[in-house]
Amino acid sequence: MIILLGYFGGLAAFLVATVLVVRRSERRLGGYTPRASAASRLETDDPVSAYLDRMTAELRLPAADVAEVRAELADHLADSIASLEGEGLETDGAIREALARLGSADELARQLRAAHQSTRRLLAGVGGGVFAGAGGFVIGYYGGFFLLLLLALVVYAVAAVLSAIGIPLPDLSGGDRTGGTFNSLLLAFSVAIAAGTATRYAVRTSAGLSRHAPRSVAGFWAVALGLGFGAVALFGVRGPQGWPGVAAEACIPVAAVGAALFRIDRPMPHVGRWALVLGLLAIVGSVSVLMLGALAFTTVSSGSSSDQATSYQLPDMHFDTVAPAAPTTWLPNGSLNDGVWSWSDSTGPRLNVSFVAGEGGVPPATVLANWRAIRFEAWHIMPFGNPGPPAVDTQYSSPFAIQPATQEGTDLNATFHFEKMRSAGSWEIFITAIGPDGVRYRLYDCGGGESTFNGSAWDWLTAAQ
Amino acid sequence: MPARIRGQLLKGTTTLLVLTVLRDGELYGYEIAQRIRERSGGAFVPSEGSLYPALHALEADGALQASWRAGDRGPRRRYYQITKSGLGMLEEHSQEWASFSLGVTQVVGGNR
Numbered sequence: 115m116i117i118l119l120g121y122f123g124g125l126a127a128f129l130v131a132t133v134l135v136v137r138r139s140e141r142r143l144g145g146y147t148p149r150a151s152a153a154s155r156l157e158t159d160d161p162v163s164a165y166l167d168r169m170t171a172e173l174r175l176p177a178a179d180v181a182e183v184r185a186e187l188a189d190h191l192a193d194s195i196a197s198l199e200g201e202g203l204e205t206d207g208a209i210r211e212a213l214a215r216l217g218s219a220d221e222l223a224r225q226l227r228a229a230h231q232s233t234r235r236l237l238a239g240v241g242g243g244v245f246a247g248a249g250g251f252v253i254g255y256y257g258g259f260f261l262l263l264l265l266a267l268v269v270y271a272v273a274a275v276l277s278a279i280g281i282p283l284p285d286l287s288g289g290d291r292t293g294g295t296f297n298s299l300l301l302a303f304s305v306a307i308a309a310g311t312a313t314r315y316a317v318r319t320s321a322g323l324s325r326h327a328p329r330s331v332a333g334f335w336a337v338a339l340g341l342g343f344g345a346v347a348l349f350g351v352r353g354p355q356g357w358p359g360v361a362a363e364a365c366i367p368v369a370a371v372g373a374a375l376f377r378i379d380r381p382m383p384h385v386g387r388w389a390l391v392l393g394l395l396a397i398v399g400s401v402s403v404l405m406l407g408a409l410a411f412t413t414v415s416s417g418s419s420s421d422q423a424t425s426y427q428l429p430d431m432h433f434d435t436v437a438p439a440a441p442t443t444w445l446p447n448g449s450l451n452d453g454v455w456s457w458s459d460s461t462g463p464r465l466n467v468s469f470v471a472g473e474g475g476v477p478p479a480t481v482l483a484n485w486r487a488i489r490f491e492a493w494h495i496m497p498f499g500n501p502g503p504p505a506v507d508t509q510y511s512s513p514f515a516i517q518p519a520t521q522e523g524t525d526l527n528a529t530f531h532f533e534k535m536r537s538a539g540s541w542e543i544f545i546t547a548i549g550p551d552g553v554r555y556r557l558y559d560c561g562g563g564e565s566t567f568n569g570s571a572w573d574w575l576t577a578a579q
Numbered sequence: 580m581p582a583r584i585r586g587q588l589l590k591g592t593t594t595l596l597v598l599t600v601l602r603d604g605e606l607y608g609y610e611i612a613q614r615i616r617e618r619s620g621g622a623f624v625p626s627e628g629s630l631y632p633a634l635h636a637l638e639a640d641g642a643l644q645a646s647w648r649a650g651d652r653g654p655r656r657r658y659y660q661i662t663k664s665g666l667g668m669l670e671e672h673s674q675e676w677a678s679f680s681l682g683v684t685q686v687v688g689g690n691r
Contacts, residue, residue, distance in 0.1 A: 182647075186608060186657045187631065193609040194627070217628030225632035232639040325639075 125252070132249025135242055136315055139322025140382055143176045161209050162191055165219050172223035174327050175230055183226055187216070230325040239324025243335070247316030254311025259304040266300075298354045302362035305351060309343040310369035317374050318382060328378045336374035343370040347571060354566045355574040356536075363571045432506040433556060436493055436513075437546050440555035444484040450545070450558045465490060465543060465560055469524040478524040485547035485557070488519040490528040495562055497540045504562060506542060514538070519545065532565035536577050540564045593625060593633045595676055598642065598661060598669040607656035608634060634659060642668045 170184050191212050198208035216222055273283055317335045321328040344367035351363050433439070450469055469478040482488075491513035495504045514537065517528035526545065532538035542562035548554050567574060600606065600614045612630055615623050637643040642665035649655050661669070 182657065183631075183635075189607070189654070189656060190609050190627070190631075215627045217626065222628050222631070225629065226635055229632040229636035230639060232636065234641075235639055 129249060129253060132246055132253065132315070136246050136250075136319050136382070139242065139246070139319040142178050142322035142325070143318060143328065143381065161213065162188070165191075165213050165216075169219040169223045169226075172220055173227055174330060175227060175325055176322055176327060179230060179325055191216070236324045239320040239322075239326070239331070242323040243316040243320030243331075246319035247312040247339070250315030251308045251312035254308035255304050257311070258307030259300065261307075262300055262303055266296075295354065295356055295358055298356065298359035299362050301353060302347075302351060302359055302366065305346070306362070306365040306369040309339070309346075309366050310373035313339045313343075313370040313373040314378075314382065317378055332374045332378045336371045339374065340367050340371040343367045349570050349572050352570050352573075353568065355569055355571065356567060360571045360574055430503045430505060432508050433544075433559065435506045435508055435511070436491065436544050437554050437556040440547075440549065440557050444549055445481060445555075445557055449478075449481050465530065466525060466527050467545060467558065467560060469526065482521070482524075484550055487554075488521075488526060488545065488547040488557070490517045490519055490526075490530070490560070491544050491546050492516070492530060492532070492538075492541050493544065495540050495542045498564055504540065504542070513544075514541070532563075533568040534573065534577055535565070536567055536574065538565040538567070592676070593629060594637065595669070595672040596623065596625065597630070597633060597637065598665055598672065601643065601659055601661040602666070602669060605658045605660040607658050611659070637665065637668075640668075641665075 166184055166188060169187070170180050173180050173183060175183070191209075194212035194215065195205070195208045198211050199205060203211060276283055313335055316339065317332050318328055320326075320335070321331050324331070347363040347366035351366070353359075450467070469481060492515035493513050494507040494510050496502065496507055498504050515530055515532075515535065517530060519526040519528055521527075530543070532541065540562065541564070543560040544556055545558040545560060546554050547557055567577070569577075596615050597611060600611055600618065606614060608631060611634070612625055612627060615625050634643065634645075638645050638659070642662060643659045644662050645657050645659050647655055647657050
């Protein structure tokens with residue numbers, strides 16, 4: 115509990131600090147225009163306005179800095195002209211002399227720009243940009259996740275209402291029975307929103323703190339974060355994978371580059387007003403969802419199962435598509451039994467089937483001696499959610515994966531990596547071997563399962579078909 | 580009235596002059612230029628084109644703090660105030676100037 119409080123307390127403090135840094139920069143980038151009474155009078159005067167226009171055009175500083183410099187110099191010129199007039203000069207002469215004392219507008223702009231863009235501010239800009247980018251990523255991720263979840267709930271609610279009033283709906287799940295694709299899309303789009311927010315925060319914060327116009331630093335951040343988030347999209351986002359997921363992950367670097375280049379001069383008025391509220395709301399929402407999920411999981415786990423087992427007859431399962439069953443002469447009933455299955459998302463199903471002496475008392479060595487080219491074959495079967503038995507899918511006439519059996523004592527072993535195969539889907543594994551008559555027979559049905567490709571976009575793109 | 584000091588000679592001393600006149604209280608840009616001119620008896624006329632870059636650079640370095648506000652007798656101005664860091668910088672520059680000035684005086688005096 116203390117760890118949780120520390121984690122979320124620290125996260126909230128980090129988000130507050132991020133918003134404060136970004137707001138500080140936003141104030142520098144725009145919105146603030148100092149009122150200068152003398153300036154307003156002078157700017158109607160052509161030579162002075164022309165000088166100030168030329169000087170400010172060359173400044174290339176954030177808007178607030180430009181406005182401040184312009185107002186300050188307009189005040190200075192007003193004082194200077196009034197003083198020169200007091201010394202006896204005509205107005206035109208006083209204006210010319212006051213402008214001459216300031217020197218070339220271009221040179222003044224160059225010197226002022228150099229004065230504003232100090233090394234100290236540049237370092238502060240880079241540091242602030244990285245900090246704001248990290249905070250923006252967290253805010254964008256939680257906010258994006260929360261918004262997408264709300265959007266999904268709205269879509270489901272609308273679909274439920276339409277369905278209830280009898281309006282037929284197309285199946286938008288695309289066969290996503292396990293929800294893997296939905297999770298993958300949710301993760302990828304959340305990261306894309308986070309990447310866009312992080313980049314926007316980084317560009318504008320670094321611009322404001324280093325006293326650069328946002329456009330002049332946007333290219334740097336677009337390249338840096340475009341490449342960084344490109345690597346994240348390609349190698350970092352892992353989980354159930356498929357073409358929709360890969361396409362969504364491609365949006366991550368695109369969002370980063372787009373956020374850096376698209377209307378980057380536009381202020382971010384939401385920062386502070388909504389970002390903090392949304393971020394905290396998202397954290398509370400996510401924690402609530404996690405807690406509700408844990409509660410629901412506990413309830414389901416502790417309840418008794420009321421599922422009715424359904425048994426199917428062998429002919430319903432189309433096992434003969436694989437190979438004919440081994441004659442009991444060469445493989446007495448019970449001489450081959452299940453061994454150990456190990457299964458994980460990272461390694462895939464590791465199959466281990468043991469030979470044991472059957473009821474007929476046949477020694478394992480005798481059984482093994484009858485067979486050669488023993489192998490495990492993985493066959494596509496009908497998806498488990500479909501009505502009817504999970505039978506071998508008869509549209510395929512060959513297995514989609516074969517592993518030769520390695521023998522260790524009386525064990526036959528094989529390892530399949532279905533999580534790295536794009537089209538594993540629903541499968542059943544059989545042991546087959548060539549008998550004394552030279553025909554391949556089906557020795558054993560090891561059982562079946564359902565696999566989803568699991569890994570990064572790079573894994574998916576480079577995986578075997 | 581003493582002769583005007585050459586601009587090149589003034590260039591390196593702008594920071595010292597600005598910090599010195601601001602030690603006595605906050606001023607805005609035009610006042611700073613006027614104060615330097617008055618206190619030098621008209622000998623120093625800082626280039627106004629280099630005064631503002633110097634002020635903004637000192638502000639960026641944290642030696643000065645600027646704020647917009649209405650003055651006692653006039654419209655809103657951008658006032659500059661020396662900071663603690665600025666006072667330290669002034670001390671360093673003053674010592675450098677004293678050494679430099681003494682050296683120059685000894686050289687010039689020795690030639691007489």
